[in-house]
Amino acid sequence: MVPIMTQEQPKKMDRRNFLGYTIAAVAGLVVGAAATYTMFPQHVTTTSTVTTATTVTSATTSTITSTASAPSSTSTSTTIASPTIVSATATGGTTINILAQDTNVWDIEDKLLDQCYSETGVRAVIAFYSEDDRRAKELLDASTHAGAFQVYYVDEANIATMAANKWIYPIQDYYPSDGNFSDFFSSYTNTLSYNGTPYGAPMYGEADMNFYRTDLIGPNTSISLPVTLDDFLNAATKLQNPPSIYGCGTRGARGSGANVWRWSPYLVRFGGTYLDASNNPVFNSPEAVAATAYYIKLIKLAPSPTMLWSDVLSDYEAGKEAIMEDANGFYDYVDNQSESVAYNKFAVSIPCKNSDTGINVSATSCHGLGISTYGCPTDALRKAAGAFIGWWTNTTNELNRVNGGAGISIARTSTLNSSAMAGKYPANYLQTVSACIPIQKLCIPQIAAWPEIGDYLGINLEELFTAAYSGTTVTDAMIKASLDDAVAYAKNVLSST
């Protein structure tokens, strides 16, 4: 093709070239349209009436995502990535769209979607996103009342926001009556509750426990198994021998699921709390200062003061940490012969209690499924969503997960006591989980503004940790000032909401 800027007169195009280019252009449009169609969830339909759910408009999506990347047209876009979508092969019935986070539990279950249809008459279309994208997509879908999804994947971080704004229904209103909802761990149902009402059915639960190296701590060594926080610190201090091994690993980085998630159970064990009875922020109390001072001592025994959970886990797998207190979900990773140096050289125990206050806690987090208010405008859709959630979280499918190798994240008491679990996990792990149940508790506040307050607190904590790690003497006054700043921010946020 002759460029526009040529001085020559444009030549006439022959018919063959014209047809060729036109066919190529049309083919390109068709391929692009087909690719675009497969990227978005299908419209909701029922057998009796055709109901077309409104979807999040591309304009709205591009507006929200583009504003976050507006600095330059070439700057990296922070758009929500396109999801991976799986669905049942069957047709007919009631189709519902599920917005989900990609975890290992789905690897086993998405093969069973056709079975779900045959048992419930509900045809499920699941769109998988990463954690941050999933939360953002849920917020967009719910706040704009788009209702593209009938079922949301909810967790402790966003359940309060969703429930407070009535973007999801109380789950027990539509959970199957034969679903044995009381079989779920109460700590998990409490985690997915708001003002005492459950809004999500648990399907992935975690609770804290200690992971310790049996060749360094325990009966055959010079260091006894820690029972109190002082024991834990002493054991870690004695074993500190960098770069060969570090005393402990713990999260210090700011961000979602990072330092604040690990700091919160220490706040509880030192007798502190986030909010008082009037919902005023009080996490700058003397107890909070003491908890932070203790946590800083642990940070100084870690490989780095700004570790994420993945760093803590990978360093433990590399045999570089003697002990860590973290989520039980790490067990499968550490117990992996091909990937973990600590394989066959570790055991678990319940978290250590504070000998001064006598308080012990195993911090929980929980993911589950909830029913979207705007995605289910009719009772039929709500029942269909409830039927799917009930099927997905029932005892049979949870046992399927155990048999499929994803038994770490079980949410039901009956599953914990099943022969399937006994066959998959050693007695040490099962006994520890059972021992943690009475002390399991959600340690972060269930308020809509938590993500913002938690992130700001995380920044302040990270500054303290990095200062201490670099050799600066971090005094209680400095800790108090940092926590005061975070509390002031929290008060400002809560007063404006």
Added chain:
Amino acid sequence: MNQKQFFYLFFIPTFVFLFGLGTYPLVEAAWLSLCNLDFRFPGTGKFIGLTNYVNLFLHDPRFYNDIGVTFEWLAITILGSVLVGIVLSTIINEYVRGKFKSVCLLVLIIPAMVPSVAGAFMWRLMYSPVVGIFPLLLSYVGFTTPILSDPYLALFACALVNIWQWGCLLAALVIILYEAIPKEAIEAARVFGAGGLTLYRNILYPIIKPGLVGLIFYIMVMSLRSFDYIYVMTTGGPGITTETLDLYAYWEAIQGASRVSYACTMSIIMLLITIVLMTLFWRFVWVRRT
């Protein structure tokens, strides 16, 4: 129909589509920056005028920190990339001949082909105090501080990844510019006694300067893409020592709060800064050309 008409027939729809796709979000962002939209709370989204801008400039010290970090990032990555590009290209052009030069070109282009997120993860592993190569090498000279946890080093560590990608690409492109120079000009200069740095300073650089300016402009644009590197490697930490303004906007809009309007305000400010910087650079280049 002639070829020119055919070209317009297929170009105009695409142009209109892309123009709309780029313009609509910009206009919407500008409008939202004048509202108080917060997705967490129904009933927000009302027009509030310049309140967001006032709050940003007068009541948000974090904004000034992030502006400073952004400029620091730009300075480090642009200067670093240009320095690495020119030094590497000069050394390779001067001392490498034949097929090995092609191999060098290929090696220099490879970093730019790595997706920025993947590159950031790779370098994060290399900086790891437990399994990373850099802490191991630095420990031999007595330096044991975790690099990404040090408030003074973290930004440089993240910028190094950007320089690795785009500085090496700049070096490869400058080598190609050198190869386009007529050999006779170089030989004539050498006959007259020019050699080494004199040759480059007085002969080669002036010849490749127009192309080099364009490449530097491209490097500036790439340097604006700080989000990937910093988000993966430090998420803006330790504290807010590596938090750039686009990261803060992301935090406000999506991750922490959902104050979309406040985030749009920051985005508009960033856009204005970008326009001013690029305009100043282009005027500088244009004035020197004329």
